[in-house]
Amino acid sequence: MYLTPLCQLPYPAPSDAADIPAHLQSLATALDGRTVLRFTDAAERTAKVTAPQAGMVAWLTTPALLTVHNGTGWVNVHEPADSGWQTLTPGTGFVAGITGQTGYPAPQYRKIDNRVYLRGWLSPATAGVIARASTLLTLPAGARPVAIATIAATCSDVVTANYNQEGTTRLEITPAGVVRNLGQNTVAGYTYVGFPDGAFFFLD
Template sequence: MPTEDSYGQGVDIAALTDAPNAATLAFNIADAIAQRSVMRFSSASARNATLTAPVAGMMAALSTEKLLTWYDGSSWAVIGSGTSAWTNVPLASGFTHNGNGNGSMQYRVVNLFGEPTVMLQGALNVTYSGSNIANGGIVTSTPLPSSARPGSLRTVVIPCSDVSSVRITLKLDAQPDGHLKIYGTGTGADGTSKPPWIGFNGVFYSL
């Protein structure tokens, strides 16, 4: 009868009294070791189709999503992500990159505390028609890809110039349709806010 490995990890080791069977010997070791190593799959759907009854502690790398996942006993959680290149946000008319010399407005998807999150950087130059911000405040000319769209509206605070503005912060809505919209410019009870540049360094929103 096979005995368990010395570390108690459920790897069956054939005993000398067992009937010789090279295939059984190989499978007992290979199958046990594989599920205790970092398994590799093309995608989350491929992982789920193969591991229909995962157990706590299993790890799987997903090549399409570029994620390292871990089964915590109830669901798969992300514990690491691959490299994600910065990508310029496609801008609508009335907005240009490199506001206040902060570089182009860019985004990338990162892993933050096990959750896919969009990170922003850079700044925009902004034009106005009277007191109205261009394009109703929607800075994106085309939607961000589905991988960078939140499941529901995400509202975050963003900085802006205090020149020509009674405010030094505005509001950014990351919309589920993939567009980014700025709020807080124009004329209000407290005065007029027409900042010539709006920044995004250090801004995150969860997906």
């Protein structure tokens, strides 16, 4: 019996007895653990693959995941690290939501791989406005960019003559995690700021 040089798949040598079914069975058995195995879930994979070997690949219908055996155990080929939505504490002088209105959730962040998503709203703690360069909140370690990042955010300006009343402002996120308002305002400032759903920045 000969073996292929890369995957060590068996095939008959001239001196082997002529037994086509046995040769095909030997080849099929060798190939069986080298294809992408398919199972309903991890439990079925464990039940059927009783002696897994490094390099085996298995697809799990639930939860739609490709896995590989690394010689020690089954690991996901790629599953983005996801922190889930985490509530943020507004900076000094600010509160979550829009003052005097309901249905506006607190600011939150979510880290997926090297992206940080933001959502939610905040307003001044007392009647007033959000002045330019105000620190709105601080992101925790692990959710901070290595260089200054910027995103657009929703805002409301108390001065109707300002071009971006009920419009957008520019927010800056520093490597220290400080999120501050750097949008244009000509007289007073904003009465609230909100992160649009889908707003994100890269950590690197």
